[in-house]
């Protein structure tokens with residue numbers, strides 16, 4: 001590959017504009033109508049999942065929820081860009097992408113409820129646990145993809161991270177290793193303009209995050225992260241490249257976190273409401289709805305069917321999370337390590353004694 005081909009475009013790739021109009025592109029093709037409809041359904045369900053999870057936090061049923069409200073085009077694009085045998089390495093904000101890969105919402109949210117380490121079977125769904133320490137999953141993803149390559153498998157790995165995570169040393173190490181060893185991995189950076197309160201301008205002086213790719217020797221591309229058609233086209237090309245032995249790519253999707261970082265954050269302290277309102281105008285859902293309605297693919301009955309499906313998911317989430325888990329405090333000692341030091345055994349005995357001394361009614365039904 002010519003080194004100039006590694007540089008991203010001057011502006012983000014876009015196939016559908018904010019009014020739903022098609023933007024002609026000489027390189028990236030518009031996904032077919034069926035794919036766009038599937039993506040639209042994913043956006044409708046993703047929005048409902050985000051907002052239901054937010055409500056469950058307010059009801060005390062989830063400990064915390066980092067919402068991807070506004071970033072659903074990236075979430076759905078990531079889930080749909082992969083083949084069945086491929087792997088996704090997500091972050092805490094990527095619950096909708098995890099669910100898009102087939103994990104049930106109830107299982108995906110167990111971690112954020114605080115019940116258990118990861119509520120889904122990573123091998124069954126080929127989705128790594130959602131990582132909270134920034135950028136650590138990128139190294140796991142690269143190592144995993146390197147192993148797949150060594151075994152002669154044609155697995156592609158899609159690794160997600162945020163704009164802030166690109167400042168971590170792990171990001172650099174993952175990018176460098178992936179490029180040097182020509183690993184079948186695609187990095188998708190969701191640039192939502194903030195790392196909690198820190199804006200992108202404090203994160204990098206590069207022309208864009210996608211420009212970092214050439215420094216490692218891999219192609220970079222920037223895409224409008226609120227245009228699911230463009231996200232699918234750009235990720236699709238990068239996935240194909242990885243699968244056919246062309247090595248890694250870096251995709252920067254420019255989007256926006258429309259809500260606070262999590263329920264524990266107050267975003268009015270660091271950004272103007274005017275800025276948030278401007279991004280609400282660029283909602284990924286309304287854009288695709290306008291496009292599909294104008295092209296006659298989406299009508300009222302399909303719209304109602306998708307809304308009803310999303311409502312069923314929300315109902316199932318409420319049912320699952322409104323049920324109290326039966327937890328045994330001793331599981332901490334049973335499952336965290338296979339063997340235990342004498343000190344750990346002593347701590348376990350202390351816990352057991354404490355439980356024995358605690359009146360049954362204050363154990364919340366766990367004894």
Ligand SMILES: Cc1ncc(C[n+]2csc(CCOP(=O)(O)OP(=O)(O)O)c2C)c(N)n1
Pocket residue numbers: 093132133134161162163164165166192194195196257261
């Ligand atoms: C190694 C590490 N340092 C700091 C944190 C605390 N932290 C959690 S989220 C976050 C901001 C990350 O921003 P970004 O990568 O842009 O992702 P976003 O939350 O915007 O999706 C920080 C600093 C962490 N989780 N891990």
Ligand SMILES: [Mg+2]
Pocket residue numbers: 162163164190191192193194195196
């Ligand atoms: Mg961010």
